[in-house]
Amino acid sequence: MIQIRHLYKSFGEGDKKTVVLEDFNADFERGKITSIIGGSGSGKSTILKHLIGAYKPDSGQIIIDGEDITKMNAEGMNRVRKKFGIMFQSGALFNSLTVEENVALPLREHTDLNESTIRIMVKMKLEMVGLRGAEHLKPAQLSGGMIKRIALARAIGLDPKIVFYDEPSAGLDPISIGVIDKLIMDLSRKMWITSVVVTHEIPSAMRISDKIIMLFKGKIIAQGSPQELNNSSDPRVIQFIKGDPDGPIPFSKSQKDYGEELKEMSAN
Numbered sequence: 001m002i003q004i005r006h007l008y009k010s011f012g013e014g015d016k017k018t019v020v021l022e023d024f025n026a027d028f029e030r031g032k033i034t035s036i037i038g039g040s041g042s043g044k045s046t047i048l049k050h051l052i053g054a055y056k057p058d059s060g061q062i063i064i065d066g067e068d069i070t071k072m073n074a075e076g077m078n079r080v081r082k083k084f085g086i087m088f089q090s091g092a093l094f095n096s097l098t099v100e101e102n103v104a105l106p107l108r109e110h111t112d113l114n115e116s117t118i119r120i121m122v123k124m125k126l127e128m129v130g131l132r133g134a135e136h137l138k139p140a141q142l143s144g145g146m147i148k149r150i151a152l153a154r155a156i157g158l159d160p161k162i163v164f165y166d167e168p169s170a171g172l173d174p175i176s177i178g179v180i181d182k183l184i185m186d187l188s189r190k191m192w193i194t195s196v197v198v199t200h201e202i203p204s205a206m207r208i209s210d211k212i213i214m215l216f217k218g219k220i221i222a223q224g225s226p227q228e229l230n231n232s233s234d235p236r237v238i239q240f241i242k243g244d245p246d247g248p249i250p251f252s253k254s255q256k257d258y259g260e261e262l263k264e265m266s267a268n
């Protein structure tokens, strides 16, 4: 469904230039759940932003459903965007709008459906996330877990082929995480949605994923089924899966990495 080929991306110019992705390649299979895991700053969000067309790469291809989106103009991108839903990290609901109005937004924006049809579709999506009856509540009246489920109902509003999830379970209690996990799996298995999940939540990634891609400094250091990652002998993979603070992946940049910044600070 999605292929990333020879993707290069850097930020800044001259000596301030940081290369984040260097010849990055990945495949996301149709109807499957692929999770991207990795430490802070490893490039997860950067990849997600390329996939939704928010960032343009320096070079390389991103092929979604047969079309290279890196070559697309705004019009083409709008057409491709209808194929995917995005569940943002914070939920990104509008506080002044009711649940019903929030979920109806993409339907109002991208379709010519009449009001009563929209209302029925919103009810169906709320039913799917187990929140029918919440139509008239405002986001402030919802728990964190409910907000994520409403955000998911909105993301699947246009019956997308692909859903991108940005930290879908961040900040939730274990039971709410289980609920979100089950919803992601249901959508994938019952509606054959291709799911791309960026997450910090290793147990959750292990539970739901058909494939896990593990990043370290913009490079894939492991990929495969949860079973394959569990059996990895790579010390970096073992450390990350166990959440061990000691190991080959440093907790923070060393003093050496901060050398230039420290010099500048002491010069001032």
Ligand SMILES: Nc1ncnc2c1ncn2[C@@H]1O[C@H](COP(=O)(O)OP(=O)(O)OP(=O)(O)O)[C@@H](O)[C@H]1O
Binding pocket: 011, 012, 020, 038, 039, 040, 041, 042, 043, 044, 045, 046, 047
């Ligand atoms: N717009 C930007 N301008 C400059 N640097 C950026 C920008 N976006 C990302 N970066 C850099 O790219 C690297 C990867 O960042 P990214 O946000 O993709 O990490 P991440 O894996 O999502 O981390 P986290 O788990 O903390 O969200 C970081 O070094 C970051 O500073």
Ligand SMILES: [Mg+2]
Binding pocket: 044, 045, 046
């Ligand atoms: Mg991120």
